[in-house]
Amino acid sequence: MNLHANSRTCPRSRLLLCRRVLEQGWRVEEAAEACGCSARTVAKWLARYRTGDLQLQDRSSRPRRSPSRLPGQRVEAIERLRRLRMTASEIAEVLDLPLSTVSLWLKRIGLGKRSRLQPPEPANRYERRHPGELVHTDIKQLGRISALGAGHRVLGQPGRQDRRWIKGAWRKVTGYEFLHVMIDDHSRLAYAEVLDELTADAAVAFLRRAIAWYADRGVRVHAVMSDNGSCYRATSFAIALRELGLKHLRIRRALPPPHQRQGRTADPNPPQRMGLRPPLRQLTRTRPSPRPLPRAIQLPKTTRQPRPPAPGLETEQPHWERHLASGHGRVHRRGLHSRS
Numbered sequence: 001m002n003l004h005a006n007s008r009t010c011p012r013s014r015l016l017l018c019r020r021v022l023e024q025g026w027r028v029e030e031a032a033e034a035c036g037c038s039a040r041t042v043a044k045w046l047a048r049y050r051t052g053d054l055q056l057q058d059r060s061s062r063p064r065r066s067p068s069r070l071p072g073q074r075v076e077a078i079e080r081l082r083r084l085r086m087t088a089s090e091i092a093e094v095l096d097l098p099l100s101t102v103s104l105w106l107k108r109i110g111l112g113k114r115s116r117l118q119p120p121e122p123a124n125r126y127e128r129r130h131p132g133e134l135v136h137t138d139i140k141q142l143g144r145i146s147a148l149g150a151g152h153r154v155l156g157q158p159g160r161q162d163r164r165w166i167k168g169a170w171r172k173v174t175g176y177e178f179l180h181v182m183i184d185d186h187s188r189l190a191y192a193e194v195l196d197e198l199t200a201d202a203a204v205a206f207l208r209r210a211i212a213w214y215a216d217r218g219v220r221v222h223a224v225m226s227d228n229g230s231c232y233r234a235t236s237f238a239i240a241l242r243e244l245g246l247k248h249l250r251i252r253r254a255l256p257p258p259h260q261r262q263g264r265t266a267d268p269n270p271p272q273r274m275g276l277r278p279p280l281r282q283l284t285r286t287r288p289s290p291r292p293l294p295r296a297i298q299l300p301k302t303t304r305q306p307r308p309p310a311p312g313l314e315t316e317q318p319h320w321e322r323h324l325a326s327g328h329g330r331v332h333r334r335g336l337h338s339r340s
Contacts (some may be wrong), residue, residue: 001020003058008037009045014056017042020047070097075105082111128185132219134249137226139198140179147174180206184219200234207240223247 001225003010009017017035020026021042032039045056074095081091092102106112128134146162163170178198183190191210195202211221224246226232232250241248 009035009041011056014045015049015054018046020048021046070101070105075109078102078105079109079111082106082114085114085117086337087114089127125168127188131184131186131189132214132221133224134185134225135182135210135214135221136185137180137182137210137232139203139225139229139231140181141195141198142177142179144174178202181215182206182210182224184214185225187219189214189217189219198231200231200236203231203234204236204240207237208244211244211246221246225249225251227251297312 013035017031020031021028021032026034028039028042032042036112048056074097077095078091078097081094086094088102088106089099091106092099093327095102102113109115144164148162162174163172165171166173178193178195179192180203181190181192191213193206193209195206205225214221221244224241226248228250231237232248238248
C-alpha cells in the first residue's frame with residue numbers, strides 16, 4: 001500500500017483509533033484530536049471496523065462502472081492486430097478509433113513497442129570454458145573518511161580537511177585505500193582485499209594470497225589478465241608470475257577495458273557494471289556520522305555474484321560451488337556461440 005505524503009493515518013493507527021473508541025471508551029472528538037485528524041475521519045474508520053474490516057486499508061478511488069470504457073472485444077481486437085505487427089495508426093484506421101485510445105491500450109497491455117512482440121533474447125554471458133583458465137585482477141581506489149568527520153561535501157566547510165604541517169608544508173593525511181580484486185572468468189568467484197598501498201610489492205603479495213585462496217577451493221589458475229597499471233608492469237610482478245607458472249595477459253591500450261567485471265562485485269552501481277565510470281555527482285547534504293568510519297565498510301560484506309542461482313537448485317550451496325562442479329556453461333569467443 002502506498003500512502004500519500006499528507007496522510008495522517010495508517011492501518012495501525014486506524015486500528016488504534018477504533019480500539020480507543022470501542023474498547024477504551026474514548027469519545028470520537030478525543031480520538032480525532034489525539035490522532036490529528038477530523039472526527040468525520042474517525043467515524044468513517046469506525047464504520048468500516050464495525051462491518052468486519054480489520055485490515056483498514058485504503059480503497060481504490062476508481063469508479064465501479066465506466067460506461068465510456070472501451071469494450072473488451074475492441075481491446076482484444078487491438079491486441080490481435082498488434083501481433084500482426086501493425087502500427088498504432090493502422091490499427092486506429094482499421095477499427096475506426098482515435099489514435100490516442102489505441103496508443104493508450106497498447107501501453108496498458110504491454111505492447112506499446114513492437115519489440116515486445118518478440119521474446120527477449122537470452123543473456124549472452126561471456127565466460128571461459130574451465131575454472132581458473134583466466135582470472136581478472138584490478139585495483140579500485142577508495143578515499144578514506146577524515147578523522148575530523150564529514151567535510152566539504154556534507155557540511156560545506158573545506159577547513160575540516162585533516163591537514164598537518166609536514167616538512168615545511170601543509171599536507172593532507174587522510175589518504176586513500178586500495179581495493180585489490182581478482183575474479184575467475186568462468187565461475188565469477190571473486191577474492192578481494194583492502195590494502196593501504198598501490199605498489200608492486202602489494203600487488204605481488206595480493207597475487208600470491210589470491211592464488212593460494214583459489215587453490216584451497218579447487219581452482220588452479222593458469223593465466224592472469226590485468227590493465228597496464230604501473231604495479232602490473234613492474235619487474236617484481238613479472239617474476240612472481242613466472243614463479244607461480246602463470247601467463248600474463250594485458251589489455252590493449254587503444255581499446256576500452258573489456259575485462260573490468262570488478263565493478264559488478266566491488267560497486268553494484270548499474271552504470272559501473274561494465275567498468276564505466278560516470279561523472280562524479282554532488283552528494284546531498286545529509287547529517288554527518290557521529291564518528292569517522294572507514295571507507296571500506298561501505299562495500300558489501302560478501303562479493304556479489306552477478307548471475308542469479310539456477311531454478312531447482314538448493315540455495316544453501318554457494319553459486320560458485322555449483323558452477324565449478326558443473327564444469328560447463330555458455331562460451332562466447334570471437335562472435336561464436338557454442339556449448340561445452
